[in-house]
Amino acid sequence: MALDTVPLVNGTSYLTLYAKDRSSFDKAVGFYTHLIGLKVKEKHDSSVLLYEDVSRLTTSLKISIDENLSISEEVILKNIEHLKQVGESQDWRSIQSTIAFETSDIARIISDFKSKEILYRVIPNELAPLEVYAADPLGSLVVFTTLKNAFGVNAANYSTILTQVSKPKILNDSSVLKLDIISKSQKRNIAVMTSGGDAPGMNANVRAIVRSAIFRGCKPFAVYEGYSGLVKGGDYIKEMHWEDVRGWLVEGGTLIGTARCKEFTQRPGRLSACKNLIDAGIDALIVCGGDGSLTGADVFRSEWPSLIKELLDNGQITREKYEKHQHLNICGTVGSIDNDMCSTNATIGAYSSLDRICRAIDYIDATANSHSRAFVVEVMGRHCGWLALMSGLATSADYILIPEKPSSSKEWQDQMCEIVSKHRSRGRRKTIVVVAEGAIANDLTPITSKDVKDVLVNRLGLDTRITTLGHVQRGGTAVAYDRMLATLQGVEAVQAVLECTPDTPSPMIGIKENKIVRRPLAEAVKLTKSVAAAIDSRNFKKAMELRDSAFSEHLKNFMAMNSADHNKPNLPLEKRKKIAIINVGAPAGGMNSAVYAMATYCMSRGHIPYTIHNGFSGLARHESVRSVDWISIENWNSLGGSEIGTNRTLPSEVDIGLIAYYFQKYQFEGLILVGGFEAFLSLEQLQNARVSFPAFRIPMVLIPATISNNVPGTEYSLGCDTCLNSLMDYCDIVKQSAAATRDRVFVVEVQGGNSGYIATFAQLISGGQASYVPEEGISLKQLEMDINSLRGSFASGEGTSKSGKLLIKSSNASEVLTTEVIADIILEEADGRFDARTAIPGHVQQGGIPSAIDRTRGARFAIKAVEFIENANYDVEHTAVVLGIERSHLKFTPIRKLYDYETRLKKRMRKDVFWNDIREIADILVGRTKLKDQSAAM
Numbered sequence: 029m030a031l032d033t034v035p036l037v038n039g040t041s042y043l044t045l046y047a048k049d050r051s052s053f054d055k056a057v058g059f060y061t062h063l064i065g066l067k068v069k070e071k072h073d074s075s076v077l078l079y080e081d082v083s084r085l086t087t088s089l090k091i092s093i094d095e096n097l098s099i100s101e102e103v104i105l106k107n108i109e110h111l112k113q114v115g116e117s118q119d120w121r122s123i124q125s126t127i128a129f130e131t132s133d134i135a136r137i138i139s140d141f142k143s144k145e146i147l148y149r150v151i152p153n154e155l156a157p158l159e160v161y162a163a164d165p166l167g168s169l170v171v172f173t174t175l176k177n178a179f180g181v182n183a184a185n186y187s188t189i190l191t192q193v194s195k196p197k198i199l200n201d202s203s204v205l206k207l208d209i210i211s212k213s214q215k216r217n218i219a220v221m222t223s224g225g226d227a228p229g230m231n232a233n234v235r236a237i238v239r240s241a242i243f244r245g246c247k248p249f250a251v252y253e254g255y256s257g258l259v260k261g262g263d264y265i266k267e268m269h270w271e272d273v274r275g276w277l278v279e280g281g282t283l284i285g286t287a288r289c290k291e292f293t294q295r296p297g298r299l300s301a302c303k304n305l306i307d308a309g310i311d312a313l314i315v316c317g318g319d320g321s322l323t324g325a326d327v328f329r330s331e332w333p334s335l336i337k338e339l340l341d342n343g344q345i346t347r348e349k350y351e352k353h354q355h356l357n358i359c360g361t362v363g364s365i366d367n368d369m370c371s372t373n374a375t376i377g378a379y380s381s382l383d384r385i386c387r388a389i390d391y392i393d394a395t396a397n398s399h400s401r402a403f404v405v406e407v408m409g410r411h412c413g414w415l416a417l418m419s420g421l422a423t424s425a426d427y428i429l430i431p432e433k434p435s436s437s438k439e440w441q442d443q444m445c446e447i448v449s450k451h452r453s454r455g456r457r458k459t460i461v462v463v464a465e466g467a468i469a470n471d472l473t474p475i476t477s478k479d480v481k482d483v484l485v486n487r488l489g490l491d492t493r494i495t496t497l498g499h500v501q502r503g504g505t506a507v508a509y510d511r512m513l514a515t516l517q518g519v520e521a522v523q524a525v526l527e528c529t530p531d532t533p534s535p536m537i538g539i540k541e542n543k544i545v546r547r548p549l550a551e552a553v554k555l556t557k558s559v560a561a562a563i564d565s566r567n568f569k570k571a572m573e574l575r576d577s578a579f580s581e582h583l584k585n586f587m588a589m590n591s592a593d594h595n596k597p598n599l600p601l602e603k604r605k606k607i608a609i610i611n612v613g614a615p616a617g618g619m620n621s622a623v624y625a626m627a628t629y630c631m632s633r634g635h636i637p638y639t640i641h642n643g644f645s646g647l648a649r650h651e652s653v654r655s656v657d658w659i660s661i662e663n664w665n666s667l668g669g670s671e672i673g674t675n676r677t678l679p680s681e682v683d684i685g686l687i688a689y690y691f692q693k694y695q696f697e698g699l700i701l702v703g704g705f706e707a708f709l710s711l712e713q714l715q716n717a718r719v720s721f722p723a724f725r726i727p728m729v730l731i732p733a734t735i736s737n738n739v740p741g742t743e744y745s746l747g748c749d750t751c752l753n754s755l756m757d758y759c760d761i762v763k764q765s766a767a768a769t770r771d772r773v774f775v776v777e778v779q780g781g782n783s784g785y786i787a788t789f790a791q792l793i794s795g796g797q798a799s800y801v802p803e804e805g806i807s808l809k810q811l812e813m814d815i816n817s818l819r820g821s822f823a824s825g826e827g828t829s830k831s832g833k834l835l836i837k838s839s840n841a842s843e844v845l846t847t848e849v850i851a852d853i854i855l856e857e858a859d860g861r862f863d864a865r866t867a868i869p870g871h872v873q874q875g876g877i878p879s880a881i882d883r884t885r886g887a888r889f890a891i892k893a894v895e896f897i898e899n900a901n902y903d904v905e906h907t908a909v910v911l912g913i914e915r916s917h918l919k920f921t922p923i924r925k926l927y928d929y930e931t932r933l934k935k936r937m938r939k940d941v942f943w944n945d946i947r948e949i950a951d952i953l954v955g956r957t958k959l960k961d962q963s964a965a966m
């Protein structure tokens with residue numbers, strides 16, 4: 029037997045197999061020594077310790093006699109017979125009690141098995157076998173693999189270890205095998221719970237935690253019903269399995285339940301919680317909840333030493349348990365629609381709730397407009413105005429009332445009436461005022477919707493209605509952003525608890541712009557509490573400062589756009605500029621919001637905004653420059669497409685001299701381009717042409733807007749979020765259809781040019797089995813592996829599984845393996861056992877109504893761009909820039925630098941692929957095994 033045959037079970041020091049009598053013990057010892065080639069390390073009367081005598085040995089195998097095993101020969105034989113199916117319907121990585129060996133000489137093993145008439149099975153094919161399964165004489169499953177560290181996180185050939193298979197049937201159910209796995213590095217039992225108000229995305233968070241915990245070799249548990257479940261213990265704490273969280277990405281609310289639990293706010297409640305966690309053997313607790321829940325988690329953490337001491341002193345736990353549970357390893361993933369936690373830009377659920385509110389206000393707009401009415405819309409947020417502010421911004425509401433920026437009753441009433449009157453005098457037929465549930469005046473008296481309505485009726489004589497949105501705001505499936513945030517936070521939380529030592533401060537997982545971050549939980553809780561304290565002590569300035577910096581920026585922008593007095597702009601005459609905006613490339617969600625924000629902000633500052641219609645070709649052929657009339661753009665925030673028109677024509681493709689002529693004619697002093705890769709190329713051409721045309725020697729800013737997200741200089745382009753949401757809805761529907769049909773897989777073809785961004789994120793948020801992207805291409809080997817995996821999962825479902833399967837494919841992933849060809853190959857390979865169809869959403873991916881994220885980011889980017897133009901000195905190099913988000917920062921990068929050093933022109937892409945980690949996570953969470961050389965290296 030090959031000497032490099034070594035046990036593969038990660039992190040274990042030895043395995044014990046039990047035989048029921050001497051005869052089966054002898055057979056088993058013979059099997060592992062003579063056939064497998066293990067050596068005897070220690071031998072006793074009724075047990076033997078075997079090992080592999082090469083330095084790579086990490087695990088020994090112990091075989092013992094246990095006469096209490098009440099298992100009949102007949103059952104063992106039956107189980108051995110059953111093992112024939114293993115490999116076809118199940119993967120050994122999903123069966124805890126499999127014994128795995130790595131070997132480079134699998135052919136020899138097969139030949140030995142053949143000659144000794146040992147039952148075995150080869151996967152995936154006889155020509156190039158990667159893995160062989162066999163049954164040992166005790167009925168346990170033994171697998172031989174050629175893959176290096178096939179069980180490990182850093183597997184060389186396979187990057188994942190799990191498949192989506194049903195629970196192990198044969199070995200566990202039969203109790204033939206009692207396999208003890210004793211870890212060298214202790215395996216963690218990680219519990220997750222959801223707490224406080226439910227929030228869309230909590231299920232995605234639990235799913236990610238459960239699956240990445242399993243992936244990391246840990247045991248996941250769920251604490252049901254929030255802190256109530258923790259206080260009650262027992263059945264409220266349950267082990268979770270891979271399949272338990274299948275389909276959870278789509279589900280709203282929280283499937284493990286949540287609660288607001290009084291008992292936990294008292295020490296006796298926390299004492300029972302502590303005991304219950306210890307009894308269940310939990311080593312780490314991940315709490316997904318809002319500011320209250322994480323405050324509770326922090327109290328629990330800080331009290332833990334005294335709680336376990338009390339339990340020890342009362343005799344409720346043994347000293348051994350006391351010693352073992354000295355430290356509570358706790359981590360927060362922030363889930364709340366309120367977005368009121370400090371140290372993170374967004375909480376799980378906040379953007380879904382914002383989406384519900386924006387849709388509702390869009391609907392209300394139509395009826396308000398029809399009757400020329402006013403509506404007071406009350407939104408949630410007990411102590412935080414984020415939802416009110418962002419929805420006001422995204423729907424261009426007339427006025428908002430939030431707890432962080434209160435004024436006296438007289439002030440807010442006067443200001444609101446003045447703004448509403450001004451808007452009405454400019455021709456607006458509707459009035460929308462958004463009131464946060466927790467809105468207050470500066471004497472801390474609450475401002476109710478009724479108060480607001482009374483002012484609108486009594487002072488302005490407006491026909492006014494109140495709409496309280498209520499719990500609709502917490503309903504429904506999570507938006508794409510929340511699925512992504514919840515999933516990445518979950519993966520990071522598991523990573524964080526595994527890395528935590530008793531000296532590391534307990535972490536909270538948050539996000540800063542585009543980067544998942546870890547922050548000390550205690551610090552985040554302290555900061556959050558200080559916001560409430562600042563409001564209570566009427567120090568509103570401090571409350572604003574303590575909120576995330578984007579919050580004050582959004583508020584400033586909202587006020588600037590809405591309260592602008594066009595007759596009294598803020599800037600002195602000499603600083604006012606003529607600024608033009610143009611859309612270039614394919615339509616993308618948020619383009620209109622950018623134009624709206626740019627124009628209204630310009631008006632407030634005293635700049636003159638111009639729109640260039642129908643791109644550069646429109647300008648060159650029809651002199652399509654227009655000045656902007658406020659009332660004509662008032663509803664642009666909620667419109668998809670591009671109201672000013674957009675196309676792919678580059679300046680060089682028309683007459684660049686003519687373009688310069690019009691720039692000069694209108695005396696543009698700044699230009700904002702909103703668009704994708706063509707806009708990027710256009711900016712470079714204009715910048716380059718500055719030598720010949722002085723008209724282009726003005727500050728120019730590109731706001732990336734393309735669903736392909738392929739503009740160098742940014743990790744986020746307007747339109748991506750809208751696209752992902754459309755795609756997510758589409759995939760959910762298609763997946764539901766596949767699930768209903770039981771045995772069907774859909775190959776979904778997505779756009780994105782040569783960029784695999786959209787395909788990758790679509791896989792992540794819809795739970796697709798795989799995504800094929802242009803950066804990687806499609807290898808036949810990988811496709812074969814994916815089909816094998818599908819075959820396995822359909823076989824394990826036996827035609828009854830509700831899991832629908834999706835494969836996401838970028839349209840440019842392969843010239844040969846087209847969507848149809850892939851579907852045909854799957855059909856062929858499925859051999860009648862399952863079915864394959866194609867689904868092509870096409871231009872639906874461009875969106876429709878823009879998402880709340882694209883609307884608010886469009887506004888933020890546009891105002892930043894105007895500010896850049898306002899402040900730019902005329903340094904030629906640094907005044908033609910791309911405004912982008914890179915990891916945790918918003919930044920302006922000169923087009924020259926990006927074009928010359930960071931662009932793959934032929935591929936129309938940025939040079940680096942920054943979403944490789946996401947690809948890995950998306951694969952891990954569906955149990956996809958991936959060939960190593962498939963990582964997206966360009």
Ligand SMILES: Nc1ncnc2c1ncn2[C@@H]1O[C@H](COP(=O)(O)OP(=O)(O)OP(=O)(O)O)[C@@H](O)[C@H]1O
Binds near residue numbers: 224290293319322363
């Ligand atoms: N100071 C505290 N000490 C102990 N437990 C607390 C504390 N504050 C809150 N909790 C626990 O957390 C639970 C949830 O808190 P809360 O009702 O404030 O919701 P939340 O987590 O802030 O979520 P949301 O505001 O989104 O609904 C409480 O019912 C309580 O059990």
Ligand SMILES: O=P(O)(O)OC[C@H]1O[C@](O)(CO)[C@@H](O)[C@@H]1O
Binds near residue numbers: 224225288365408
């Ligand atoms: O559903 P409940 O328990 O009435 O809570 C409502 C509260 O929960 C929140 O929605 C947060 O989840 C607050 O904005 C709101 O005040």
Ligand SMILES: [Mg+2]
Binds near residue numbers: 318368
């Ligand atoms: Mg809260």
